[in-house]
Amino acid sequence: MNSQDSFSFTRCLSGGQLLELDACTQCGECLKYCPVQEVTGDRSVSPPEKIRHFKEFIKKTSGLRRWLFAGGRIDENLLQDFTKAVFECTTCGACGQACTVGIHTQRLWPMLRREMVKRGLGPVGQQKETPEAVSRTGNPYGKPSGERFSWFLASEAKVAEKAKLGYYAGCTGAYEAKPMVRGDVLALSRVGEPFTMLPPEEEVCCGFPLFITGQFELLEGLVKRLAGAYAAKGVETLICSCPCCVNMISRDWPSFYGRRLPFRAMHISQYIDRALRDSRLSIAKALDERLIYHDPCYLSRGLGITEEPRDILSRIPGAKLLEFERNRTNSRCCGSGGAARKVFRDNALAIFRLAINEACEKKADRLVLSCPACYSVAGAALEGYDRQVDVVDIMELLSEVF
Amino acid sequence: MMAEGFLYFLAIAALLVYASFIIRTAVHLASWLKGPSPEKPGHGQSPGGGNKNIRAAALDVIFLRRLFRVNRVLWVGEWVFHVSFLLVLIRHLRYFLTPVPQFVWQMQSAGRAAGYVLPFSLLYIIIIKAAANRGRQMFAYNYFLLAGFFLISSLGALMTLYFYPDVVAVKEFMMFSLDPRALFSGALPESPLAGMSGEVPFLAHFLLALTILFYLPTHIFAAPFTIYKARRRDESMKGNFYPSP
Incomplete structure (x- = not known):
């Protein structure tokens, strides 16, 4: 990394995302949909403000202004306020849905977070502990893998050793929303198609909490470990209960994996809906x-x-x-x-x-x-x-x- | 002499603004062509393109369909503004091109009518935005642009109705400001602006236009591409997550 790169705010952004920053008209239509602004009333978290500030950072550090005036220092307080705003966002993407010029904010905000992480300003609060927790326990909650899902599988579901259908419970489901995972497994069992799962100690985090907080260091290892394990079990379709996991697997795993995945990801609702349509499952x-x-x-x-x-x-x-x-x-x-x-x-x-x-x-x-x-x-x-x-x-x- | 000096100042200022506009656009264009981040992960998979998406995105841009989806009241004003602004711009090409293309002559009546509509559409947008959420939607830059365009278009309409500028003098001046060689050789236009009846409104109109050009938002060029990208993303979503069995 040369000295100019270490100063630039555009390291983590693609050309398309720089285009998106320039495309913001500051029209404010997205404000009506920002949930954080709705409950806090804080204008600094609003999408146009975040974009405006980030563009200012770019201008000061790598734009014409830097070239003409040898760069400018950015106020530390402003950087800290911006970091808080960008990490306070829920990345729900409602602003992007309402965006009159179609900015893909659900993808843009994590990249701005990534830049703040590279500068040592983010992540914030407990998010900082995620990489250590994932390294130590395989999940972002730092809980033992033994508690993951063994509590119901033995009695309520039959899991195949190898199968074309795989089920990935995900960390939040397994530790914080256990009835969901139980419901998924019961529904899958009811359909009758053999499905496989990884043992609790092997089913580690999909990487989404790390990706979304801009902490990419562990991602390649996690993705290769999980993708390799499911491929070894002969999985062709991987069912997930968590939409974030499906997003991560479908959109981002291939780039960390280095090639096309040997399976496709699907949300449990897609699979069950198809089973109901095909009469492989019925409601009594x-x-x-x-x-x-x-x-x-x-x-x-x-x-x-x-x-x-x-x-x-x-x-x-x-x-x-x-x-x-x-x-x-x-x-x-x-x-x-x-x-x-x-x-x-x-x-x-x-x-x-x-x-x-x-x-x-x-x-x-x-x-x-x-x-x-x-x-x-x-x-x-x-x-x-x-x-x-x-x-x-x-x-x-x-x-x-x- | 004072009028001549001012004319030079104005022409040089115009030239600098044009140059800064070109440089700024080139710098932004270079950044957009940067390609993916050196850290390749994290940008997802590229959705597919296709003529269907280009056609749909073109309609999205022409009819501001994304805005229509979220705010129909504002859409009315914005669409009228964009269309009338385009017509007015085409009408203004007669000051910058020699010979004037036929289509520019053919658009003069429509451009003249659009010139009357333009300030009202801007006023409508400002009112709607100011009224929405007790002004929460208004951002300073957005307000600055709208107010600037409103003043420029109002002066333009007044010049069409009351303060008739000498269009020959205006054209000579515009061509002069676009020609650095003429500018630096000191060859002033034969029909000086000074003394014409609409001199002050024209100068105000021109200076405001230069100011807006200096602060011209980059979204004018970037937005059509992001709208196209959004269209591709929307269309490819089903392809990504509903693969054929």
Whole structure:
């Protein structure tokens, strides 16, 4: 790395992303959709402000201004404020969805975070402990691998040694949203197609918490380890419960793996919906309830999967499906995305409580989720809150009506 | 003499603004062509292209469809602004091109009508933005551009209606400001601006236009490409996650 590179703010950005920074019109349309700004009222976290500041950093360090005036120093406080703003973001991508010029913010923010990490300014709070926790235990929570999922597999599911279908529980599901993983495994077992899993000590983090916080150092090793292990088991389709894992595997694993993956990734709702359509799975019981479905950001805006979960729910006899005002690719974040849940906990709780409020106003009996991060924040948000609604994962719900 | 000196100052200022605009655009273009980050991971897989996406993206740009999706009230003003601004720009080409192309002559009436619409569309946008969320949406730079364009277009409309400038003098001056050799040889235009009836409004109009050109947002060039990229991304999403069995 030469001296100029070490000074430039464009190291982590592609040409396309520099184009995106230049494309921002500062129109402010995205502000209406930023969940962090909605609950904090803090304008500095808003997408146009982040872009404006980052462009200023670039101009001062590698633009014409630097060439003409031998560069300029950037105020340390400004850098620290920017770092807080970019790490406070939930990377939900709602701003990008509303962006009038189509900036892919769900991809841009992690790269700006990466730049801050390279400068020693990020990550923030507990996010700093993630690489050490992953190195030591294989998961970002630092919990023993033995607690991962052995507690239910022996009695409730038959896992094949090798199979074309693989299931990856993911760390948040396995440690913080266990009923989700149990529901997934029960649903997969019910379909009857043999599926395999890695032993708990081998099923390590997919790398998303590291990627999203700009800490790339361990990623190549994790990806090669996991991809190699699933390939050795003959997996051709890898089912995940976590939309972030599916995003990471589909979009980013190939670049860390160095070549095309030997399998494809799929969200559990896609697989189960297909099984229901093909009559490989049927729903036996009715459910006289009003259900409201929350679209996870990385499933809807990240992967474009919005109809499969609704199709599953609409097949439950007696169930009435309600919609949030903001739904599908325009859904509101749960507050826990972007590894911000534990560092900016108050924001996460306040954001999810907006969903609770709306679910209560619409008289929903249950709020249905399909992401372990949403599930995890839901429990915390309901604690001590005066409005209550039952929260359930879509597969957990489905396992009640087989 | 004072008028001559001012004319020189104005022409040199214009030349510097044009040059800075070209250099700035070139520097940005070079950065956009930088390609992927030297740290290759983290930028995901490239979605596919295709003529279908180009056509759809062109329609996205022409009809500002992404804005239409999120704010239809604002879209009305923005679309009228963009179309009328384009027509006015085409009408202004007669001051910069010799001979004037036929299509520029053919667009004069439409450009003249658009010139009356333009300030109203900008006023509408400013009001809508100021009213939305108690002004939360307004960013200083955005406001500066809108206000600048509003003043320029209002002066333009006033010059069409009341303060008629000497168009021959204006054209001679514009050609003069575009020609560095003439500028540095000291050969002033034969029809000086000084003394014409619309001199002050024209000078204000021209200086404001130079200011806006100096601060011209890069999104004018970058946005069509990001809109195309977004279209490709949207279209390829299903291809990525719904592979054929």
